[in-house]
Amino acid sequence: MLWAVLNFLLFVALLVHFLRAPIRDYFRTRGERLIEALAAGARARQKAEALRAAIARDLADLPALRERLRADLLAAAAREREHLVARGRDAAERIRADAHVLAEQEFVVARKALRNELIEEAVRQATALLRQTLTPRDQARMVRDFIESARAV
Secondary structure, three states, rough: HHHHHHHHHHHHHHHHHHHHHHHHHHHHHHHHHHHHHHHHHHHHHHHHHHHHHHHHHHHHHHHHHHHHHHHHHHHHHHHHHHHHHHHHHHHHHHHHHHHHHHHHHHHHHHHHHHHHHHHHHHHHHHHHHHHHHHHHHHHHHHHHHHHHOOOOO
């Protein structure tokens, strides 16, 4: 049993002699990794807290943001309404101008048609009147006057 204890102590001494540096490096790197993980956790917690605070501010500002958006939308709608009303006024003015020009043209056409009808009616009535009142002697005199005026030309 003494040999077993000596054997064990020799084994432990050899292990300590040969494995001291790797074990120390292992625990050192493990400690560094744990420190880095704790630091990363702290940074993540700070980021999360900042994000939570930003979200809380945004939630607190939400009614004011809603009112600003509503005011912006109302202003945009008012501008669009004014733009549409102006376009409607312009279109109405063009329609009025076109209607005025068309009415003038129709008036000129109607005036010419009425004038032509009046002339035709006057000629018809004059012809009827001449036929009623013109005698053969008057016809002969008119033919003679026409021939004399044709010769003069």
